[in-house]
Amino acid sequence: VRKPRVVVLGGGYGGLITVSRLQKLVGVNEADITLVNKNDYHYETTWLHEASAGTLHHDKARYQIKDVIDNSRVNFVKNTVVAINKDEKKIVLENSELHYDYLVVALGSQPETFGIKGLKEYAFGITNINSSRQLREHIEYQFATYNTEEVKRDERLTIVVGGAGFTGIEFLGELANRVPQLCKEYDIDNKKVRIVCVEAAPTALPGFDPELVDYAVNHLQRKGVDFMIGTAIKECTEKGIIVAKDDQMEEIKADTVVWAAGVRGNNVVEEAGFENMRGRVKVDEFLRAPGHDDVYIIGDCSLVINEEINRPYPPTAQIAMQQGETCAKNLSVSIREQGEMSGFKPEIKGAVASLGEHDAVGVVFGKKLVGSKASFMKKMIDNRALYMVGGAPLVIKKGKFNIL
Ligand code: FAD
Numbered sequence: 001v002r003k004p005r006v007v008v009l010g011g012g013y014g015g016l017i018t019v020s021r022l023q024k025l026v027g028v029n030e031a032d033i034t035l036v037n038k039n040d041y042h043y044e045t046t047w048l049h050e051a052s053a054g055t056l057h058h059d060k061a062r063y064q065i066k067d068v069i070d071n072s073r074v075n076f077v078k079n080t081v082v083a084i085n086k087d088e089k090k091i092v093l094e095n096s097e098l099h100y101d102y103l104v105v106a107l108g109s110q111p112e113t114f115g116i117k118g119l120k121e122y123a124f125g126i127t128n129i130n131s132s133r134q135l136r137e138h139i140e141y142q143f144a145t146y147n148t149e150e151v152k153r154d155e156r157l158t159i160v161v162g163g164a165g166f167t168g169i170e171f172l173g174e175l176a177n178r179v180p181q182l183c184k185e186y187d188i189d190n191k192k193v194r195i196v197c198v199e200a201a202p203t204a205l206p207g208f209d210p211e212l213v214d215y216a217v218n219h220l221q222r223k224g225v226d227f228m229i230g231t232a233i234k235e236c237t238e239k240g241i242i243v244a245k246d247d248q249m250e251e252i253k254a255d256t257v258v259w260a261a262g263v264r265g266n267n268v269v270e271e272a273g274f275e276n277m278r279g280r281v282k283v284d285e286f287l288r289a290p291g292h293d294d295v296y297i298i299g300d301c302s303l304v305i306n307e308e309i310n311r312p313y314p315p316t317a318q319i320a321m322q323q324g325e326t327c328a329k330n331l332s333v334s335i336r337e338q339g340e341m342s343g344f345k346p347e348i349k350g351a352v353a354s355l356g357e358h359d360a361v362g363v364v365f366g367k368k369l370v371g372s373k374a375s376f377m378k379k380m381i382d383n384r385a386l387y388m389v390g391g392a393p394l395v396i397k398k399g400k401f402n403i404l
């Protein structure tokens, strides 16, 4: 008899944890495991704000997938998933196809622009290595160009960040540290630089502990960030953005606009015809797509309801990794057709937002942390993610040890 074919799409947090656990749980004779990822490397999505600002080289935020999987057990395919044909149990890649008996969809998220005009054309995103590298280079180019022009254009030095969610705040923290370095390098007066954060909600970090929000906002304001709270981005143009506050429209001229105001599930999921909300599929307790017992969906492409508040859990790496563990266990049960499936229940340990290299705010195991303690904790969380996939060798290679 043919061995069941397990195909895992996406080598991010969810996909890599699934594969690394599954390769240990099932024997060579029990299943064929294939992992498909767009690149031959995995990147730490949770570190992209640093790579985007230029405070951490992007090579520090990625590693080769072949280095962390058992290549004798897992067939790694570097390719882009174009479509999922769930009726024929087939994956369409850019130039080939794959057939599966069990599928794991872990393709992560993409920016949600809510149909706002001009964002796709003119705004930068913090989405993957390519977008981060491009944003870092774009910002540096503006600084490098400023003094070469006879008529100085101050909008070259204006950076708008849309959204004061965790991504926006963490990026601002890095940017606030990076800007003085750029000013020094390109002989620019710090006062010429304007960093503006536009947030539609009545507060930054909506839903987060108000005391910690105040700490973060004060910290960033001290470092020169202007906050426009309760103000929504309505349009992005070649020249900058149009914002609205209480029906008052305003244009902000800026050569750099960063859209960090929301994510949605990968559009491959939507196009495959799974019932979804903004590309996220409400999975059953075993992490399977409703009506498709052979398809597991995890990470940012999945939606899990927090029963206590009857709202979806926010998409995080924390949840994606925990789902990877459960998914691998349940796959092994499916493959063997014996044993008990495990229901997935997220264990939320907390949330920490970095504010540059040496500061942060967070709640960990119910305890509030700020400053260097929170920053230390954030680095431990970052190192743990490496450890979970590649053990101590990966932590030594890519870990964060700049503790003080
Ligand atoms: P990802 O880890 O993003 O992986 C998706 C993978 O799929 C990638 O390797 C990608 O290349 C691949 N892929 C995508 N499309 C295709 C395709 N068509 N074909 C082939 N491969 C494809 N969460 C936390 O819990 N803690 C944090 O501190 C934190 N910080 C964050 C900071 C930033 C700047 C951002 C943007 C997010 C942060 N998050 C954090 C959220 C977290 O990164 C995501 O929830 C997490 O990455 C989701 O994991 P995933 O496995 O679903 O997707």
Ligand code: NAD
Residues within 6 Å of the ligand: 116, 162, 163, 164, 165, 166, 167, 168, 170, 198, 199, 200, 201, 205, 206, 231, 232, 233, 234, 260, 261, 262, 263, 314, 315, 316, 351, 352, 353, 354
């Ligand atoms: P988000 O959806 O959490 O935040 C987006 C913010 O943009 C919101 O505050 C929203 O009010 C605002 N916004 C939306 N439309 C706007 C508009 N037109 N104009 C101005 N503001 C607008 O998105 P995110 O920050 O990218 O986070 C995505 C996910 O990743 C979340 O689940 C988050 O928890 C997670 N994440 C976690 C961390 C961490 O734990 N350190 C870091 C980054 C991201």
